[in-house]
Amino acid sequence: MDSAEIMKVGLPKHIAEEMIAHAQEEAPIEACGILAAKDGRVARLYRTRNADQSPVTYRIDPQEQRRVFGDIEAHGWEVWGIYHSHPNGRGLPSLTDVRRATLPQVYYLIVSLQRPEKPLIRAFRVLGGHILEEKVVVE
Ligand SMILES: [Zn+2]
Incomplete structure (x- = not known):
């Protein structure tokens, strides 16, 4: 998995908005949750x-x-992703996040509220200790 090719991951707009709303409601505590997909799309x-x-x-x-x-x-859905927020931090997984990311088949998403006026969602997969980022496209 050394490819420099950037993979993209689609996220429905209402799901992205719900994740951001949850993050904002829980702040300053980190919010977390689980995303399920139907036919490969978050539902x-x-x-x-x-x-x-x-x-x-x-x-x-x-x-x-x-x-x-x-x-x-x-x-009959599938576990697609696990999200959490960084109320004050950047949208990068912490060492603890990586250590606890034990499911190789799911996306780990982070909602960063570091810039409150511009919440950011980033998606990662953790494979064998390596972190792969995939670009989130809200659609
Ligand atoms: Zn984290």
Whole structure:
């Protein structure tokens, strides 16, 4: 995966807006949640509780994650992404984010509120300790 080619990942506008709204409501605590896709396209956003209740880390409660994953499976959807916010930081994964990003098949999205007037969403995948960024296209 050394390709310099920039991959793109599409995000429906209402999902992007919901992620940003969630981030703004939880600030200064990091917000987090799970995105489900139907036929490869994000169809549903699940807000989850940040068990860390921290302004610099997030952790989805394992029981809540199991429940959401079960709901996604029951609908025949797929777990597409896990998002969280950086209320004061840039949209780059922290070392803790990378260490905890254990699902290779999902996108990890970060909503940065560093510039409050211009929230930014970035998408990453973590494969074998390597971070790959894919450009988010809101559509
Ligand atoms: Zn983070």
